Amino acid sequence: MRGLTWDHPRGYAPLDELTRLDKAGEHPYGPVPEPIEWDRQPLEGFESEPIAKLAETYDVLVIDHPGLGAAVDALVPMEELFAPDEPAGLRFAGRSWESYRLDGRQWALPLDAATQVAAARPGLRAPGTWPEVAERARDSRMALCLGGPHAFLMFCALTCGDFLDETAGERALELMAELLAHADREVSLLNPIGVLDAIAAGRVDWCPLLYGYVTYPLAFSDAPAWPGRPPGSVLGGTGLAVSRRAMDKREAVRAHLLRLTSEPVQTRLFPATGGQPAARSVWEAGDSFYRDTRTTLEAAWIRPRFPGYIALQRRSSALVRDGLLAGTPPRRLLNDLHEEWRTT
Incomplete structure (x- = not known):
């Protein structure tokens, strides 16, 4: 499977570490059917490259929510991947979850929270x-x-x-x-x-x-x-979206998304590797960076997402x-x- 993230340690280091563990046969955060090979794009591309175009090449994409409006035809809504109770147990900081909801559907799972x-x-x-x-x-x-x-x-x-x-x-x-x-x-x-x-x-x-x-x-x-x-x-941050081309790898994609948004990965692996998790628990009880900026994150404005x-x-x-x-x-x-x- 191929994935795309952004070219900053916050964007790739946790993902690369999970891939390394998978290839070594080590699964402290739970096994997955097959590793994801993560490519990177510059921050400028992450902010402007059309998601629909990238979805032609990649199975899993780390995306920014303002680009959703022009991309939904190329993505799989989470409702087609998960039972209603599966993402329901995940707790995300601020309005991160809401930012990836459009036209009554959820188009990504929050991975990283920022404002x-x-x-x-x-x-x-x-x-x-x-x-x-x-x-x-x-x-x-x-x-x-x-x-x-x-x-x-x-x-x-x-x-x-x-x-x-x-x-x-x-x-x-x-x-x-x-x-x-x-x-x-x-x-x-x-x-x-x-x-x-x-x-x-x-x-x-x-x-x-x-x-x-x-x-x-x-x-x-x-x-x-x-x-x-x-x-x-x-509001900034990133979410995990799935392209239509990945539907034949549904179980593998589901496993990766659930693991990446799980409490152990978000609260242990992400902080240890320079990530900035979207888990609410980190923003409530993490170090001073999270505690001193949480009020702002919770009040942050969600940008328009129209094409x-x-x-x-x-x-x-x-x-x-x-x-x-x-x-x-x-x-x-x-x-x-x-x-x-x-x-x-």
């Missing part, structure tokens, strides 16, 4: 509210995270998903412009991995909002909130990023963004 949070060098803690973020940004070494789709995703987090609301949208863009004026511009144009690398290397001290990675020994905390509101964030959303997200992010860099007035930039959504 945008704050990150800082060890010994420092990012501010807890957006007004405090703006205040500290004036005299500290900070960066935003605007690379790839992340300019638009920061905008969505600041508006708590209500980015078509004119008041919330203009306020978000005003704040982003203010923060960018004080931020390290070069670092701010990177993706989350690039920004986290920069914090770890001492180039900047903190970032108020980016996707957290447990693999970094940094000080993570809940995303900043507007006063009186819960932290705003956009064409991924391309729209990419265009919207470029529009926001380019507008901020060019100093476009927030009202005009918001109008341009709304027009992009109206004409799609």
Whole structure:
């Protein structure tokens, strides 16, 4: 069997370790009929490569939920693989399970849970509210995270998903412009991995909002909130989906999915190999990374999943990023963004 995941240790290390154990005839987490050979794709492909196209080649795919809308014809709903009581016993963090449910069916099982949070060098803690973020940004070494789709995703987090609301949208863009004026511009144009690398290397001290990675020994905390509101964030993470081409391997696929989402694998193997599990128990009782960001994960917004959303997200992010860099007035930039959504 062939599987596809993303090219970061968080995305491949636990899967590779299970494959190694299977090939060695060692099954501390339970046997499976045959190992999966896992290929990897870059983070950029993971965020944008059409799932339906990848499903032509792979049996099991590690996917991101926004791409589901254009892929359901190529995937097997979990209802065709499992009896109703089989996935029912699995407990996932936040809204991870819900993010892979579309049109009344479940299209993937959560594997990895993530959302945008704050990150800082060890010994420092990012501010807890957006007004405090703006205040500290004036005299500290900070960066935003605007690379790839992340300019638009920061905008969505600041508006708590209500980015078509004119008041919330203009306020978000005003704040982003203010923060960018004080931020390290070069670092701010990177993706989350690039920004986290920069914090770890001492180039900047903190970032108020980016996707957290447990693999970094940094000080993570809940995303900043507007006063009186819960932290705003956009759900990330990954799920395990099955392609139509794998239906002749149904029993093997079932075994792999149930093992990968089992408590022993999620609570022992994943943390030991640098994974970031989706199991609720880890986020409730794990180390400080999980405890200090769980509130944000539980409140995170689920992105749209209609066909064409991924391309729209990419265009919207470029529009926001380019507008901020060019100093476009927030009202005009918001109008341009709304027009992009109206004409799609």
